[in-house]
Amino acid sequence: MAANLEEFLLSPAVWQPQSSGAAVRLKHALGPLGVYTAGSTLLRTQWEAGGGKLPTHLIDLTAIPGLDRIAVQNGELIIGATARLNDCSSHPVVMERAPLLADAIRQIAGWSVRNQATLGGNAASRVGDAVPALLALDACLVWHDGEKQYTEHIAEWLSVQNWPGMLEWVETRDTIGLRLLTSIRIPLPDEYTTKQTRRWFAYHKAGRREAFMPSLVTAAVAAEVGEDGAFADIRITAGGGRTVPLRLTEAERLLRGRRPEAAALRQVHEAVREQYVPEPDPFATDDYRKLTLANLIAAELWKRK
Amino acid sequence: MALNRETSGNRWRIRPDGPGKVTGGLAYLTDLSAPNMLHGLVLRSPHAHARIAEVRTEEALALPGVHAVLTHADVPGLNRFGIAHPDHPVFCEERVRFVGDAVAAVAADSAELAMEALARIEVDYEYLPVVSDPELAMREDAPQLHERGNIQHRNDYVRGDVEAAFAASAHIVEDTYETPRQMHTYMETEGGLFVPEADGRLTVYSATQHGLMDRMQLARILARPEADIRIVSSPIGGSFGGKDELNVQPYGALLALACGRPVKLHNNRFESVRAGLKRHPMRITMKTGVDAGGKLLAHRVRIVSDAGPYSTLSAEVLNFAVEHTLGAYRYEAVEVRSFCVFTNNGMSGEFRGFGGNQALFALEGQLDRLADKLGIDPWELRRRNLRQRGDPGPFEQPIAQTDGARQVWEALPASRLWLERAEAAAAAEAAPAAPTASAAPAAPLGMTPDADLRSASSGTAEAATLQLPWLKIGYGASFVMHGAGLGVGIPDPAGGRLTLAPDGKIEAAFGYEEFGQGLIASLEQMLIEKFGFAGSDLRLVVGDTDAVPDSGSSTASRATSMMWQALERMREPFAHSLLQVASRVLVLPKERLRIGEGGVCDAASGERLLAYRELAQSAAEPIACETSFSYPASPVERVGAHYLYTYCSVGVKVEVNTLTGRVRVLDQFHAVAAGPVVNPQGFLGQIEGGASMALGFTLTEDAVMNSGMYLTRNLDSYLVPTIAEQRGRVEVLPIEELPDGDAHGPRGIGEVGSVGLAPAIAQAVFNAVGKRVSKLPIDPAELQEVPDIVKEGSCPV
Incomplete structure (x- = not known):
């Protein structure tokens, strides 16, 4: 352990920038010594377990006005990065227009954690339980690089290999690790246009107990179902444990334009087991997790019949 | 009459410590602090097995604000503790034998300084091979953890000619049962405040289950008269056996006396997991034979118990397990061989149920398997073999006689849960439906736990869920005869x-x-x-x-x-x-x-x-x-034999989700024959609370180790049941009647609630999906299936 006692005894300095731009500029200035935080729930579990150093500087995002705002704008649901998980899942607009996300959030950790933790933090961890839902909802991430804001599709971001973990950001000098997630944008269907399809969602988190557990498998489905019961469009996503969530494209392809009849279910079941390659978990085999995912997705589709 | 708030009338009282605990106003001993107090920490081995080449403490001691750094050289008395067999080093001298082993301890002005001081203690280790499998540890060529060898204790019990009895058996079943390294998971982790008094005495404010035993052990370590030590040990935020043995007390006491100032120690959860006791993982192999009429003839048992590195009460737990692998039944001949084995895994020790939990899971599993072979109801098989009033105990020792066994046996079929089960079975028989997509394997009670049974359940919400073909319902029961008191041969x-x-x-x-x-x-x-x-x-x-x-x-x-x-x-x-x-x-x-x-x-x-x-x-x-x-003891020589017993029957209803293999317990019934109910709220709390621990033992809890290192280091991976697991109903029926002239009064109920649930759940799972579970916690992968809705040629309903 570092021998500088004075430094060791100092608690982290907490900075409270008043804008996203100021936060990112602070991060640029502090470099590896500073770390963004809001609810701090994930960071705290990591440093309590001895897996991460207590940072010297905490950049507290919760003082930034409006960063926790939840609103509908231009046909999109916009959720600020520091919106608390419980505030998201109980927000009337989220409950009504994005019930899949509300479902997913209610499965994250325990009630007290959800009172502190933020949607931005869950998303930024890349393996949070909300991420499969956001991916299924075709969400976009809004970043601030210190000068400007820009938007990135969540699928694009998730496809980046070797993304550093939250605490590793402390160490990294890579500029991509310096940017800040400011909000999440979820496209909403036009509620005033009469459509021939209806939306359908499903979310599952399976772990080693009923609640407040790390996930072994998470699955999210968002679909447009035609009057004939066939899927006009469907997105199926999967995560679980340390697995970075992905779209199960082969299963989606098999279902597009089809009803979930027995033959389709069989093919989907097989395709899911084929495409899903979970990161290893010490408490469950890959085979168990693949079969769990395939079973849960097939069962949800069967219930739609 | 079921025990609850309503049926208890004005005997249902608000407990005197209730308001303080509910409001958080009550201070536990680990909440105490004293003026001028120092903070203590223990340096523990990072290795499961290593030789200590050298320990250098100078740098830590040189740190301003650090007042003491102690090692084995600073222990004035016996550098060992252990309630029954003191072989656990306070500080290791030449060798560490598990990841919780203590090498040094420090006291400093603040917790942060103490942590820094720990980091500055240098220990040179030479790695030694890790002994993590008790079976391998018993081999002669295994690295020996102690001079006396790796077998800490053996206890055999043989009666009759077991080979002849097997030869005469019409049916024989054999299986090996494995149970988890369960953690007590008390809310308050180990800790305390240690105060050297002006008059030279030492006051220890730290939890234990036996203050006078702590006083004796500390006197031995400190080389002081017992009268110079005062132990204040209640209230305690949970123990379940886990705080009966010393934990932080030797370090707190030594540091406080070395510094002449109060010292506080309080394990965080990580340290509690690492250093604390767990339930002994046991591997129990049983071979049991019956005649064609279902009479038990032969019962052969082999128990291998993982003690971890030191003794504490491992021998006593093994003795208890031996007695309870025989349990409530009569046999022509029995043979039990048992071994308690030292390993470099975490410390095992006393835990609610005391070896009975592991034993009963195996024993009741055998009865259920035999009933299946015989084609009779498992409960009927128990009736045919139960000890009768007047019979001796499991070791053929005289016991205090009651009608408890008969009473709890009769209570189960008369229970609401078993009547529901009978109705469901009758409904299934009356309407033998076409096989559905989810046809279950043959169920031993002539029931088909599929759609027919589901349609018989009441309640629209439940019925609606149960239409899902991958949810299977099953019922199971177990019979408990659990001894109380320390048993023959131990001062009580x-x-x-x-x-x-x-x-x-x-x-x-x-x-x-x-x-x-x-x-x-x-x-x-x-x-x-x-x-x-x-x-x-x-x-x-x-x-x-x-x-x-x-x-x-x-x-x-x-x-x-x-x-x-x-x-x-x-x-x-x-x-x-x-x-x-x-x-x-x-x-x-x-x-x-x-x-x-x-x-x-x-x-x-x-x-x-x-x-x-x-x-x-x-x-x-x-x-x-x-x-x-x-405490009354049986007049026999057999060490550990009990005299007073509590009898229980436990019935459960479970739902198995074959998509995930996960089991939910929907309903529980516990009949408990333990004499008069002293305190209705306490009685209910003990049975419900014990059952909740058993639920974790059965479904989610295991302190998983790999080569002597914990993989479950905290409560985010060691999973105790939450309220979500406990949504099911729990009905408790006390049977208070004792024979005329009984002088012993209320029997013990502190442990029985934790004993019978696991085998009942295992049987209910079999009843639901036709699969035998013999390893706990239940691995969902064993119960998971590819659903019929995606099987070739299936016709989804």
């Missing part, structure tokens, strides 16, 4: 004291501990109901070695029974003394007086004549009464 003292204190309070002093089980609530209730005192008349004194008599330990389901016995013994003499003095003061014949609320009353009118405060002031000498006796 009991006793208590009643005093009319100078301030007029009736002081009841017992050497027991309140760790959440409701001990003081039960003591209060007995004093109110047996004597007629009011709650406000009483002062209950527990958990302070300076203030209590030797009552023995608060373990082995014994404390409430022994308090009841002690009060029985003291009732007449104490009441007599009080009334005699009152009679003199009031100038009234003693016969006209009785004990009442707030004071001595007129026996006829109930009018209060003399407040206890006035009585105390009038007494020439203190009015006191003390009793001392022993």
Whole structure:
């Protein structure tokens, strides 16, 4: 352990920038010594377990006005990065227009954690339980690089290999690790246009107990179902444990334009087991997790019949 | 009648420690601090097995604000602890044998400084091969962890010719049962405050289940007279056996004395997991034979128990397991071989149920498998083999006779849950539906736990869920005969004291501990109901070695029974003394007086004549009464054999989700024959709470180790049941009747609730999906299936 006692005894300095731009500029200035935080729930579990150093500087995002705002704008649901998980899942607009996300959030950790933790933090961890839902909802991430804001599709971001973990950001000098997630944008269907399809969602988190557990498998489905019961469009996503969530494209392809009849279910079941390659978990085999995912997705589709 | 708040009437009382615990107002011992206090920490081995080449403490000691750095060289007395076999080093000298082993301890001005000091202690280790498999540890070529070898204890029991009995058997089943390394998971982790007093004594504020035992062990380590040590040990935020053995006390005591200042130690959860005790993982192989009529003939058992690196009570736990692998049944011939083995895994030790949990999971599993072979109801098979009134105990020893076994056996078929099960079976039989997509394998009770059964259930929500073909329902039961008390061969003292204190309070002093089980609530209730005192008349004194008599330990389901016995013994003499003095003061014949609320009353009118405060002031000498006796033991030589038993039957209903293989317990029934209910709330709490621990043991809990290292280091991966697991109903039926002339009163109920649920769930799972579970916690992968809805040629319903 570092021998500088004075430094060791100092608690982290907490900075409270008043804008996203100021936060990112602070991060640029502090470099590896500073770390963004809001609810701090994930960071705290990591440093309590001895897996991460207590940072010297905490950049507290919760003082930034409006960063926790939840609103509908231009046909999109916009959720600020520091919106608390419980505030998201109980927000009337989220409950009504994005019930899949509300479902997913209610499965994250325990009630007290959800009172502190933020949607931005869950998303930024890349393996949070909300991420499969956001991916299924075709969400976009809004970043601030210190000068400007820009938007990135969540699928694009998730496809980046070797993304550093939250605490590793402390160490990294890579500029991509310096940017800040400011909000999440979820496209909403036009509620005033009469459509021939209806939306359908499903979310599952399976772990080693009923609640407040790390996930072994998470699955999210968002679909447009035609009057004939066939899927006009469907997105199926999967995560679980340390697995970075992905779209199960082969299963989606098999279902597009089809009803979930027995033959389709069989093919989907097989395709899911084929495409899903979970990161290893010490408490469950890959085979168990693949079969769990395939079973849960097939069962949800069967219930739609 | 089921036990609950409504049926208990005015016997359902608010426990005296309830408001403080619910509001958070009550201070536990780990909440205490003292002026001028230092913070202590223990340096523990990072290796499961290593030789210590050198320990250098100079740098740590040189750090300003660090007041002591201690190693084995600083232990003035015995550098060992252990309730029964002191072989656990306070500080390791030359070798560490598990990841919790202590090498040094520090005291510093702050917790952060103490942590920094730990980091500056340099220890050179030479790795040694890790012994993590108890079976391999028993081999002669295995690295030996102790001079005496790796087998800590053996206990065999043989009666009759078991080979001949197998030869005569019509059916034989054999299986190997494995149970998890369960953690006590008390809310309050180990810790305490250690205060050197001005008069040279040491006060230890730290949880234990037996203050006088801690005092003896600390005196031995500190090389001081026991009288120089005071142990204050209640209230406790949960123990379940896990705090009976010493944990932080040696370090706190040594540091406080070395520094001459109060020292506080409090394990965080990571350290608690690493250093603390766990339930012994056991591997129990059983081969059991019956004749064609279902009579048990032969029973062969082999137990291998993983003790971890040191003894603590591992031998005693093994003895208990041996007795309870025989359990409530009669056999022609039995043979038990058992081994308790040292390994470099985490420490195993005392845990609620004390080896009975592992034993019963195996034994009841055998009965269920045999019933299946015989084609009869598993409950009927138990009836045919149960010990009858008048029969001896499992070791053929004399036991206190009751009708408990028969009573709890009869209670199950009459229970609401079993009537529901019978109705479901009848409905299934009446309408033998076409096989559905989810046709289950043959169920042993002639039931098809599929759509037919589901349609029979009531409640629309439940019925709606149950239409899903991958959800399977099953029922299972188990029979428990659980011994209480420490057993033959172990000193098992009991006793208590009643005093009319100078301030007029009736002081009841017992050497027991309140760790959440409701001990003081039960003591209060007995004093109110047996004597007629009011709650406000009483002062209950527990958990302070300076203030209590030797009552023995608060373990082995014994404390409430022994308090009841002690009060029985003291009732007449104490009441007599009080009334005699009152009679003199009031100038009234003693016969006209009785004990009442707030004071001595007129026996006829109930009018209060003399407040206890006035009585105390009038007494020439203190009015006191003390009793001392022993827990009743069977008059045999067999070490560990019990004399008093509690009987239970446990029925459960489960739902298996074959998509995930996960099991949910929907409903539980517990019939408990343990004599009179002393405290309804406490009784219910013990059975429900024990069942909740058993639920974790069965479904989610295991402190997983790999080469002597914990993979589950915290409560985010070691998973105790949450309220979501416990949504099911729990019905508790106490059977209070005891035979005429029974002198022993209420039997122990502190452990039984934790014993019977696992085998009942395993049988219910079999009933639901036709798969036998023999390893706990249940691995969902074993119960998971590819659903019929995606199978070739299937026709989804």
